[in-house]
Amino acid sequence: MREYYRWRKDWESLQQQGDPSGSPEVKFQLLESVEExxxxxxxxxxHNTAKDVFRVLENRFGNKNxxxxxxxxxxQKISPVKEHxxxxxxxxxxxxxxxLADLKDLDNEAAIKNPLVTGAIENKLPLTLKKEWLTFKEDPKNSVQPESYFDALLDFLQKQERILEQLEQMEITEFPEKKTEKKFASTRATERGSTxxxxxxxxxxxxxxxxxxxxxxxxxxxxxKAAVKKSRACRLCLSSHGADGECNLKFLCTKKGCKKGGGVRPPLPSLPQ
Incomplete structure (x- = not known):
């Protein structure tokens, strides 16, 4: 439906150049240009003539509304764009x-210049670009008026397009190997920590x-004894507090001579009773 009027205009223009007489063969040339x-x-x-064929096509595909x-x-259904x-x-x-071009073919540019449609386009812009547009719009020297609001917005965006193309190219080519390496390094660190x-x-x-x-x-x-040695836990309280750390008194062995308060650790591993 969106391509119908543009296709018809192009076809009629080419046909007028090739066969301006309007001979009966036009119908067959028309059928050859339509999908089977x-x-x-x-x-x-x-149908007998090209005019009849166009009538049927317009009934199916040519409803302008x-x-x-x-x-x-x-x-309007396009999702809002995020930064970068x-x-x-x-x-x-x-x-x-x-x-806009399609609506021009329908002689209905007003549909896209409707404030609701224009506002929807504004709201889809990322925050940084939206701020630049609002700054541009509020500048008196740019003379953005309600009747030219859409045209001013589209002109502003078209001027930004070249800059956006360059920014995208920089984003693609800027150190992709380092980003990948950082990702894998983070994954390895997470796996190592969890293990x-x-x-x-x-x-x-x-x-x-x-x-x-x-x-x-x-x-x-x-x-x-083997589990304590393998886990490198304290032989007295069975927690990992390091050589300079304090034992967990709640889980300290109650066997005589084992408590931290005694100041002397037994020569052999002692385990909870």
């Missing part, structure tokens, strides 16, 4: 240009608090 599926669906070959609604709806999405801003400008927190026995996240491990409590003495 459309010819079959609308049974265009059954329906086309106008379609163009405006497609323009330069390509999407460029696409928005070009879609707006095409919508180091795991318990040596049950893989739960309590490696620094061996005394909370249910599996550890069910081991015999020899297995407990």
């Amino acid at each position: 599926t459309i010819v079959k669906d609308l049974r265009l070959a059954s 329906a086309i106008t609604i379609l163009i405006v709806a497609e323009l 999405q330069f390509r999407k801003v460029i696409d928005l400008i070009r879609i707006t240009e095409k919508a 180091e927190d795991n318990c040596v026995l049950c893989e739960n996240k309590h490696r620094s608090r061996l005394f909370t491990c249910k599996k550890f409590r069910g081991l015999d003495l020899a297995a407990r």
Whole structure:
């Protein structure tokens, strides 16, 4: 539907140059320029003249009000553009240009210059570009009037298009390898950190608090000693507090001579009773 009037105008212009006499062969040339599926669906070959063929095509594809609604709806359903999405801003400008051209073919430019439609286009711009536009609009020397509001907005965006193209190219070519490397480095760091927190026995996240491990409590003495050595936990309180740290008194072994207050640690590993 959006292409119908432009296609018809181009076809008639070429036909006038090639065969200005309007001979009967025009119908067959017309049918050859239409997609085969459309010819079959609308049974265009059954009509006698090119005029009849155009009548059927216009009934199906030439409703100007329906086309106008379609163009405006497609323009309004575009999602707002976020910062640094330069390509999407460029696409928005070009879609707006095409919508204006299509509406000109329908002699209905007023549909896109409606304040509601113009406002919808403004609201889709990223914040930085929107601020620049508002600054431009409020400057008295630019003379942005209500009747020329859409034209001024489109002219402003078209002037920004070249800058946006350059910004997009810079964004694509600026150190892609470093960005990738940083991403993988972050992933490795996360994986390494999560692994180091795991318990040596049950893989739960309590490696620094061996005394909370249910599996550890069910081991015999020899297995407990091996688990303490492997986890590098304190032999007295079974938590990881380092050589200069204080024992966790709540979980400190109650066996005589084991408490931190005694000031002397036993020569051999001592475990909770």
